[in-house]
Amino acid sequence: MIDVLDAVKTYGSVRVVDGVRLTLPAGGLTSIVGPNGAGKSTLLSLIARLLEMDGGQVLVDGLDVTSTRSDVLATRIAALRQENHLTSRLTVRDLVTFGRYPHSKGRTTPEDLEHVARALEFLDLEPLADRFLDEMSGGQRQRAFVAMVLCQDTDVVLLDEPLNNLDPRHAVAMMERLRAAVDELGKTVVLVVHDINVAAHYSDHIVAMCDGAVMVEGSPREVIRPEVLSSVYGLPVEVHEIAGRPHATYFPPGRPSVTFSIA
Amino acid sequence: MIGLGVGLLLAAIAFMTVGAKGSWDFVLPFRGTKLLAMTLVGVAVAVSTVMFQTVTDNRILTPSIMGFDALYLLLQTFLVFTIGSARLAAVDGGVRFGGEVAVMVTFGVMLYRWLLIGARRSVHVLVLAGIVLGVLFRSLSSFMQRLIDPNEFQVLQDAMFASFNSFDRSLVWPAAGLLAVAVSVAWGLRRRLDVLLLGRERATSLGVDYRRTVGLVLVVVAVLVSVSTALVGPIMFFGLLVANLAYRIAGSHRHAVVMPAAALLGVLALVAGQTVLERVFAFDTALAVIIEFLGGIVFLALLVRGEKR
Ligand SMILES: Nc1ncnc2c1ncn2[C@@H]1O[C@H](COP(=O)(O)OP(=O)(O)OP(=O)(O)O)[C@@H](O)[C@H]1O
Ligand SMILES: [Mg+2]
Numbered sequence: 001m002i003d004v005l006d007a008v009k010t011y012g013s014v015r016v017v018d019g020v021r022l023t024l025p026a027g028g029l030t031s032i033v034g035p036n037g038a039g040k041s042t043l044l045s046l047i048a049r050l051l052e053m054d055g056g057q058v059l060v061d062g063l064d065v066t067s068t069r070s071d072v073l074a075t076r077i078a079a080l081r082q083e084n085h086l087t088s089r090l091t092v093r094d095l096v097t098f099g100r101y102p103h104s105k106g107r108t109t110p111e112d113l114e115h116v117a118r119a120l121e122f123l124d125l126e127p128l129a130d131r132f133l134d135e136m137s138g139g140q141r142q143r144a145f146v147a148m149v150l151c152q153d154t155d156v157v158l159l160d161e162p163l164n165n166l167d168p169r170h171a172v173a174m175m176e177r178l179r180a181a182v183d184e185l186g187k188t189v190v191l192v193v194h195d196i197n198v199a200a201h202y203s204d205h206i207v208a209m210c211d212g213a214v215m216v217e218g219s220p221r222e223v224i225r226p227e228v229l230s231s232v233y234g235l236p237v238e239v240h241e242i243a244g245r246p247h248a249t250y251f252p253p254g255r256p257s258v259t260f261s262i263a
Numbered sequence: 264m265i266g267l268g269v270g271l272l273l274a275a276i277a278f279m280t281v282g283a284k285g286s287w288d289f290v291l292p293f294r295g296t297k298l299l300a301m302t303l304v305g306v307a308v309a310v311s312t313v314m315f316q317t318v319t320d321n322r323i324l325t326p327s328i329m330g331f332d333a334l335y336l337l338l339q340t341f342l343v344f345t346i347g348s349a350r351l352a353a354v355d356g357g358v359r360f361g362g363e364v365a366v367m368v369t370f371g372v373m374l375y376r377w378l379l380i381g382a383r384r385s386v387h388v389l390v391l392a393g394i395v396l397g398v399l400f401r402s403l404s405s406f407m408q409r410l411i412d413p414n415e416f417q418v419l420q421d422a423m424f425a426s427f428n429s430f431d432r433s434l435v436w437p438a439a440g441l442l443a444v445a446v447s448v449a450w451g452l453r454r455r456l457d458v459l460l461l462g463r464e465r466a467t468s469l470g471v472d473y474r475r476t477v478g479l480v481l482v483v484v485a486v487l488v489s490v491s492t493a494l495v496g497p498i499m500f501f502g503l504l505v506a507n508l509a510y511r512i513a514g515s516h517r518h519a520v521v522m523p524a525a526a527l528l529g530v531l532a533l534v535a536g537q538t539v540l541e542r543v544f545a546f547d548t549a550l551a552v553i554i555e556f557l558g559g560i561v562f563l564a565l566l567v568r569g570e571k572r
Contacts, residue, residue: 105454
């Protein structure tokens with residue numbers, strides 16, 4: 001269970017998270033959607049205590065994230081960041097093993113190795129396990145970072161754009177796996193996604209943010225509506241029913257084909 | 264690692280024995296103290312650089328590039344300036360050294376905590392800040408030196424230039440004690456340092472208390488820098504050289520491997536270099552110059568290759 005109580009984050013005079021109030025029930029998959037710069041990543045970082053709040057409070061399972069010890073929180077919340085740059089040269093296996101740190105404190109046990117092996121398998125990384133991260137493709141690297149987060153084996157998992165760089169097969173596989181984690185293991189998963197239809201298809205709950213505030217939240221049916229999405233993104237969005245589910249399309253219809261000529 | 268150890272052993276034996284004239288009763292303790300001093304400096308510079316680079320998440324900045332040792336020299340000058348060398352000389356060397364280290368830890372940690380933990384800054388800004396701080400500390404020192412008695416200036420001048428030949432022998436044992444404590448704290452931090460390699464946010468996410476850990480690392484670094492600067496004076500690029508070599512040859516990211524490898528390399532470079540220069544070529548202060556030259560080239564190469572973040 002995650003309670004965000006009037007969270008505020010300011011940079012200079014700009015309130016990039018402006019008094020957000022949210023309650024996300026335990027054991028569900030929530031998607032946060034919204035335009036670039038809406039404050040989605042900032043909100044996720046506040047929940048994961050990676051940024052200091054300038055006001056308000058966040059409770060995870062009743063624990064205040066600013067006052068609870070970091071190592072205690074690390075066994076309850078895991079977070080994937082949007083950006084995945086590393087200075088040092090690590091292999092995929094090294095990175096994923098770091099996910100066990102909250103439990104092992106660096107003394108890796110056979111049980112930890114099992115978790116690592118499982119995470120590598122889930123994300124289809126076994127053949128790449130001993131490759132260096134800086135020698136892999138963007139999507140492969142993204143999967144390695146997600147594997148590390150899942151390896152942390154926490155009840156609450158926050159993922160900032162986990163589908164970045166993934167091909168459709170791996171994107172679907174990851175969403176299926178997250179859905180299974182919610183349904184079978186009772187995990188609480190919160191993710192930021194830009195693909196509205198992925199959000200519509202897999203989420204229990206969708207939060208639409210705009211300018212640092214929550215604009216709408218609700219079930220996919222409540223949020224995936226033309227008038228809601230059009231105002232969130234400032235773009236005409238149509239919603240069609242496909243196989244009994246809402247499906248958004250946002251390409252201008254009847255676009256003439258463009259030809260370029262070089263003079 | 265074993266190769267390094269063996270190399271170091273050979274270099275140490277060569278250093279102790281080659282070209283010895285006169286009584287062994289004199290030569291062994293004399294050279295032994297010098298060997299110990301070089302070991303202390305090698306370990307202190309190597310370990311402090313590796314730790315510092317880990318917490319700043321880059322491979323270019325070192326405590327000396329950031330002006331740590333210039334700060335230590337400023338402190339020394341300030342003491343001579345305010346108290347006077349005669350009265351200072353009356354204080355036991357160990358006690359004085361302890362006091363200097365304590366002040367260094369207080370000021371250094373405050374300053375660098377503010378610089379490193381406060382806002383997120385790019386490496387380039389940090390390099391610039393370090394150079395400016397270094398220049399500031401050095402100019403303040405030399406300003407005070409102008410004001411003091413020429414006789415007192417003599418005392419300081421020794422401290423301002425790196426030399427492996429003229430060091431204060433009374434400081435070797437207190438320095439060894441401090442180094443032992445600092446290095447064991449560093450060893451205790453090795454697993455947390457590994458996690459810090461992932462950067463501030465990921466380390467926090469994995470439950471490492473970033474502020475506390477970086478604060479502790481800076482205390483250890485300040486002590487180590489004090490040890491090496493007090494013994495031989497400031498050496499700007501030596502740490503950069505051994506740390507980057509250690510990353511290459513260690514074959515692991517783990518500090519349990521990298522820190523000992525860097526320490527071995529550091530001591531090996533000093534002992535072997537000093538043996539060759541002193542015994543074979545009969546040069547005197549050239550070692551510091553050569554190390555600075557090589558280290559400076561590595562620094563430029565790293566900057567040019569943009570291996571910053
Ligand atoms: N370190 C910072 N300093 C100043 N402003 C910042 C900083 N980090 C983020 N911002 C600003 O805060 C706002 C919210 O950023 P945030 O990263 O949360 O957006 P987002 O919703 O995740 O966007 P995206 O979809 O592009 O990832 C943006 O306007 C951004 O410019
Ligand atoms: Mg974002």
